[in-house]
Amino acid sequence: MARLILKSPYIKSTGGAAGYLRYIATRERVEILPDDRPPTRKQEQLIAKLVKDFPDTKTLYEYWDYQTKPTKAAASAFITLALESNWDALHQSEQYMKYIATRPRAERLGSHGLFGDSDSVSLEKAMEELEHYTGNVWTHIISLKREDAARLGFDNAMAWRNLIRSHRNEIAAAMKIPPADFRWYAAFHDEGEHPHIHMMAWSAKPGQAYLSKEGIRQIKSKLTNDIFRNEMLHLYEQKTESRDKLVRETRRAMLDLIQSMREGICNHPDAEQLMQKLAAQLETVNGKKTYGYLPKRLKRLVDEIVDEIERLPVVRRCYEQWLMLQGKVDSYYHDKPREQIPLSQQKEFRQIKNAVIREAERLRQGEITFEERDLGQQDEPDQFRNSSYEYWRLQEILREEQMTLEERSEAVCELEKLAKDGDRYAQYLLGKLWRDGPLLIPDGVESRYWFEQAARQGHLVAQYALAKLYLSDDLEVHDTARGVEWLRYAAEGGSSWAMYRLGKELLRGEIMEKDTAGAVDWFTQSAERGNPYAQYILGKLYLIGKEVPHDKEQADLWLTRSANQGNEYAQYLLDYMEEGRSSSAMLAVTRLLHHMSRVFQDNSIPKSRPGGIQIDRKRLKKLREKKIALGHKPDDHEEQWPEMTM
Known part of the structure; x- marks a missing residue:
C-alpha cells in the first residue's frame, strides 16, 4: 500500500x-x-x-x-x-x-x-x-x-x-x-x-x-x-534490517545471474534465425537504423528477438529478481505491485532493442568481432628472468593481500627507490601501480614515465604496456602514432600479445591503414607462439571466409589449438562447424546476452533510491571504463566486472 x-x-x-x-x-x-x-x-x-x-x-x-x-x-x-x-x-x-x-x-x-x-x-x-x-x-x-x-x-x-x-x-x-x-x-x-x-x-x-x-x-x-x-x-542505510536483508539477498542473487550472463555463450537457434531475418530485412531500411525509426514490422521483429532471449533460463531468473528488487522500492510510490510485462516492453531495458539492431547490422555487414574474455588478465605475463632478489621480494609483498596496508605502502616506497636506480623490472611494476592502483592513485602521466623507462631498457612487456597506454582513451597520454610505434616495436621484439594487437588494428583499419594480409601474418606469428586469442581469430577468419579464402582445414587446426587452451568460443565454433549453423549469428546473439547483462547490472540498484546513488553509479561506471581502457585488470568485486570486447 x-x-x-x-x-x-x-x-x-x-x-x-x-x-x-x-x-x-x-x-x-x-x-x-x-x-x-x-x-x-x-x-x-x-x-x-x-x-x-x-x-x-x-x-x-x-x-x-x-x-x-x-x-x-x-x-x-x-x-x-x-x-x-x-x-x-x-x-x-x-x-x-x-x-x-x-x-x-x-x-x-x-x-x-x-x-x-x-x-x-x-x-x-x-x-x-x-x-x-x-x-x-x-x-x-x-x-x-x-x-x-x-x-x-x-x-x-x-x-x-x-x-x-x-x-x-x-x-x-x-x-x-x-x-x-x-x-x-x-x-x-x-x-x-x-x-x-x-x-x-x-x-x-x-x-x-x-x-x-x-x-x-x-x-x-x-x-x-x-x-x-x-x-x-534510514531504510537504505540498513537500519531496517529485515527489509534490507531481502534487498541484499535479492540483489546478490541477481548479480550472480548477471555474472553467468556475462560469461555465457548463447546457444539459442530460434534467436539466431530471427537475427538473420532481421539482418536481411535491414537491407531495405534507409536512413537511421534505430528502433524509433524502424517500420512497425521490424519493430515487432526486434521485440520478438528480445522476448526469445528472455526465454533463456538465466535471463528469465534475472528479470524476475529485478522485478522483485524494484518492487521493494516501488511499494513506496505505487498502490499496486509492478506488473510483470515482457522484457521487450519494460522501459528500463529499452536500450536492448537498439543493441539488437546494431548486432543485426553488424551481422548483415559481416563485421569481424573479437571475443576477448579475460584478455586484460593474461596479456601482461610476469617477467622474472634476470630480475634481482630485491625486486622479487618487493613484488611478493605487493601481491600478498594479507599484508597490512602500511607494509605494502612501505614496499611501494622501496620499489620506487629500486626503479630510480634503474631496475627495469621495478620500473615496469611501478608503472602498473600508477596505472591500476590501488596502492597508488591512478595517474596516466606517471605510468607512462615508468613504462617508458623500462621499455627503453628492452623490457618487452613494458613496451607492450606502453603501447596500450598511448592507444587508450586517457587524454593526458593518448598518442596514436607513438602507440603504434611501440606496438610494432614490441611485436618485432617477440611479444605474441603485441603481435595479436597489431594484427587486430591492421584488420580493423581504424588507427592505421587496413592491411588484411599483414593482419593475418601477425595473427599467424602470434598463434604459432601459442597465443589462444590469435589462434581463435585466425581460425574464425578461415571459417567465415570473407577476409581470407575459406579453409576448413586451417580453421579446424587453429580453433582446435585455441579450444585446447580453454577458449570456449573456439570450442563452440568447432561444434557449429559440425552442425552447419551460422557462427556469426551465434556470436551476435551471444553479444546480445552480454549486453543484456550490462543493462541488468546498470539497473541492479533500484531507480528510486534516494541519496544520490545514480550519480555515484555513473561515476563508478566511468572510472571502471577508464581503468579498463588503461589496461587495468578489474577485480571481481560485484560492482566491477570487466567489460568484454566483442
Whole structure:
C-alpha cells in the first residue's frame, strides 16, 4: 500500500473552478464523533454508485478503511473525498451533492485556509482570477495516513505550505508549465484518519498545461521523497534490517545471474534465425537504423528477438529478481505491485532493442568481432628472468593481500627507490601501480614515465604496456602514432600479445591503414607462439571466409589449438562447424546476452533510491571504463566486472 496518495483530476474551463477554490478555502467545520455503527443504506447505495461511476476512487485511503471496517464514519469520510475528487463531474449534480452530510474543517491561515506562493493570499482576488480563466485547472488531492502525518510533522497547514513551495517548480515542470507561468493555491484539511491538502494548479496561459501519467508519477515521487526522506534514508542505510536483508539477498542473487550472463555463450537457434531475418530485412531500411525509426514490422521483429532471449533460463531468473528488487522500492510510490510485462516492453531495458539492431547490422555487414574474455588478465605475463632478489621480494609483498596496508605502502616506497636506480623490472611494476592502483592513485602521466623507462631498457612487456597506454582513451597520454610505434616495436621484439594487437588494428583499419594480409601474418606469428586469442581469430577468419579464402582445414587446426587452451568460443565454433549453423549469428546473439547483462547490472540498484546513488553509479561506471581502457585488470568485486570486447 502506497504511503502517499495523489489524485489529479481537473476542472474544465466552463466548470466551477472559482467555486471549488472557495469551497476548499472555507469549508465549514463539522465535528465528526467516532461512530462505529454500520453505514446507512443510503451510504451503501451511494458508495456502490460512486465506485461504479468512478472506479479510480477505490485507490483512496478512505475506501480501504471502509472495506476493512465498514462503519458510518468510514462511509462518510469516503463519500466526502470521493465526491471532491470528481468535482468537475459532480458539482452541478443534485443527485450526488445532497448526500454530502459532513464537512470536516479546513485549517485557516487568517480568514480562510488558502495558501500559495505569497505569504498573504486574497481569496477574492484568487476567485476573480479563476472566474475569468478559460483554461483547465487541475485539482490535486494529496493525502497521508494520520499516523504518518503526525509522526512526520505533516498534520498542519504550515508544513504542507512549505513542502509545496519547495517543490512548486518541479510540480510545474511535471505539468509542462514554465515556472513563471505556474499558478497554484492549496488548503489543508485536517480530516479524520487521512489529513490531506486540496491543491489547484494551472498555467497563466490557457492551453499550455498538460499532465500525463508520468507527470503525476514525478510529482508523487518528489513529494514522497521529501516527506519520507529520513525514513527512506534510514531504510537504505540498513537500519531496517529485515527489509534490507531481502534487498541484499535479492540483489546478490541477481548479480550472480548477471555474472553467468556475462560469461555465457548463447546457444539459442530460434534467436539466431530471427537475427538473420532481421539482418536481411535491414537491407531495405534507409536512413537511421534505430528502433524509433524502424517500420512497425521490424519493430515487432526486434521485440520478438528480445522476448526469445528472455526465454533463456538465466535471463528469465534475472528479470524476475529485478522485478522483485524494484518492487521493494516501488511499494513506496505505487498502490499496486509492478506488473510483470515482457522484457521487450519494460522501459528500463529499452536500450536492448537498439543493441539488437546494431548486432543485426553488424551481422548483415559481416563485421569481424573479437571475443576477448579475460584478455586484460593474461596479456601482461610476469617477467622474472634476470630480475634481482630485491625486486622479487618487493613484488611478493605487493601481491600478498594479507599484508597490512602500511607494509605494502612501505614496499611501494622501496620499489620506487629500486626503479630510480634503474631496475627495469621495478620500473615496469611501478608503472602498473600508477596505472591500476590501488596502492597508488591512478595517474596516466606517471605510468607512462615508468613504462617508458623500462621499455627503453628492452623490457618487452613494458613496451607492450606502453603501447596500450598511448592507444587508450586517457587524454593526458593518448598518442596514436607513438602507440603504434611501440606496438610494432614490441611485436618485432617477440611479444605474441603485441603481435595479436597489431594484427587486430591492421584488420580493423581504424588507427592505421587496413592491411588484411599483414593482419593475418601477425595473427599467424602470434598463434604459432601459442597465443589462444590469435589462434581463435585466425581460425574464425578461415571459417567465415570473407577476409581470407575459406579453409576448413586451417580453421579446424587453429580453433582446435585455441579450444585446447580453454577458449570456449573456439570450442563452440568447432561444434557449429559440425552442425552447419551460422557462427556469426551465434556470436551476435551471444553479444546480445552480454549486453543484456550490462543493462541488468546498470539497473541492479533500484531507480528510486534516494541519496544520490545514480550519480555515484555513473561515476563508478566511468572510472571502471577508464581503468579498463588503461589496461587495468578489474577485480571481481560485484560492482566491477570487466567489460568484454566483442
